[in-house]
């Protein structure tokens with residue numbers, strides 16, 4: 084692993100499998116009565132959020148705390164219009180506080196890259212979502228979830244798990260993943276295309292042409308405008324959130340038309356293969372890209388994805404910061420009084 | 425009056441010859457000239473002599489943003505770059521949209537003594553695109569403005585553009601258009617293409633430039649006026665200008681040095697030093713621009729020298745200012761991309777960096793041949809020199825160059841403004 088996690092494209096297949104396998108170990112800790120490891124005791128993890136995202140922040144916070152790290156939440160909310168303190172000054176402040184890792188969420192694409200390469204800080208940088216660029220830990224937790232459901236049987240055969248299982252050591256070779264929605268503005272889609280390709284999956288992006296980036300034909304995936312045409316060939320369907328502000332910019336005529344053409348409802352879910360799962364990075368727009376019937380069905384992994392997010396982020400923080408010591412095998416779970424505030 | 429004998433310079437890259445400067449004028453050109461007593465003798469063996477360079481597109485930032493550049497520091501940078509005249513863009517604070525402001529800038533240039541400053545007047549009041557500025561008053565002022573531009577912003581209203589094109593005919597003016605369809609480029613951060621899609625940066629599509637150029641060459645033809653296209657950056661724009669010229673329409677265009685060399689692949693670094701407007705384009709665009717400059721479709725090289733203070737680039741990409749300094753590296757980049765590649769000879773460089781921009785700007789006394797009786801505006805270049813760009817040594821107040829650490833050929837060893845050396849031995853006098 085490199086020192087930072089900025090882009091899913093930076094992960095080799097071995098790196099990605101190491102994160103996912105480590106996350107499986109972390110997930111087993113979550114099943115213990117005491118969910119805490121001493122691994123990152125004395126290390127400081129800063130959650131630097133220039134953009135509101137309670138879900139992502141608490142996921143990273145839970146991950147860091149379960150590894151016994153000190154966690155500082157730094158909310159530096161500012162828009163590109165009224166920028167408050169500069170990224171550089173914030174970074175220098177965190178450096179002075181001795182941050183070992185900075186988990187950064189920023190509205191500007193490339194801000195984590197800038198933070199990691201500018202020399203402003205010495206610690207590791209984890210991209211927790213930058214603009215419309217990448218969200219690598221989301222892709223890792225998605226792959227982790229897919230692997231648990233879709234990776235081959237232990238003997239390498241083509242069968243699928245019928246429910247969550249342990250996918251340790253496996254990639255997603257040959258699995259067909261369909262990602263539906265606002266690819267243009269989606270950091271989740273970009274990171275998933277990169278990571279899923281690395282893990283051997285075949286990705287198809289489905290969106291109205293207005294919500295696909297120029298140049299998408301050069302991406303390592305297929306592109307379709309027709310959701311119904313690809314459902315039967317999908318082992319997983321990932322529905323992207325559609326922001327309501329896209330409406331005013333003429334990306335599509337009306338929410339109703341979008342839902343009709345690109346939303347996942349019960350009828351479309353029925354067209355999926357029996358083993359296929361439905362994913363969503365959350366928060367869901369029920370009635371827009373996904374109906375309540377689908378969201379609440381047993382095939383929808385959205386809640387599971389949240390739990391897996393903590394395991395995957397524990398693995399990322401451990402691998403970036405803890406490095407060489409075993410994460411779980413020889414670790415003694417700490418007692419509750421060591422818990423950080 | 426002082427006299428200077430330049431000995432053995434290759435005039436426009438040709439055979440070595442001597443140039444005698446007497447006072448403000450070239451007194452004689454030829455082999456074996458004798459230096460009158462008391463002359464300064466400049467040994468110029470191996471150096472290329474060019475007419476003093478003329479920039480059609482410089483942001484000097486004064487008045488208003490003296491933290492990034494002043495007329496004095498900007499003209500010193502220009503002299504170092506071999507320039508004897510620069511056109512100062514109107515997007516200052518206050519905007520150069522009145523006779524008062526353009527005269528102020530013009531006077532500051534005269535006081536600097538390093539380089540003539542020819543102010544550009546704004547087309548519309550406050551660059552807001554709604555109401556014509558007093559173009560006639562600026563034309564008649566001491567600054568004698570002939571080039572009008574809202575540069576930084578596009579004159580996107582077709583009626584305002586039409587009226588401006590028509591109106592400036594009365595005093596042989598030209599409208600220099602920053603071609604950028606505003607709706608297609610809202611929030612744009614870089615060239616729209618494969619790289620922007622991957623990086624998740626909002627795209628600035630080529631069509632936003634090309635559609636405005638297409639409209640404006642048609643408008644210029646319709647009203648029988650002349651239009652100049654600023655910093656043309658795409659292969660498609662080249663095709664439109666080529667077509668307009670083939671019709672015999674009065675259309676001229678400029679290209680920046682950075683668009684002749686750099687591509688949007690550099691944005692992968694997210695280093696805002698590469699953030700510029702119009703954005704860096706693709707390799708295919710770069711090659712089309714070089715070819716168009718070589719065949720004359722693009723008339724001239726203009727720097728779009730755009731100084732910014734360090735803090736405006738020392739940040740994340742989205743928050744960074746657009747623009748690059750360029751006066752001190754322009755000739756080196758042109759040698760690298762055009763001369764050393766065999767696309768243009770030194771006579772061609774003189775044409776594209778001095779004669780044509782001076783002609784477009786109707787700038788008297790510049791862009792003249794190096795011949796007896798002409799104003800002694802001259803630049804001596806050492807084409808054999810190779811050096812690594814080090815912004816710490818810039819004369820400009822700003823350092824936002826995309827070429828830091830890059831080895832480039834050529835060096836301006838001397839610049840003469842009306843007979844007076846502003847640069848000698850590569851250093852400001």
Ligand SMILES: [Zn+2]
Nearest residue numbers: 575576602654
């Ligand atoms: Zn411009």
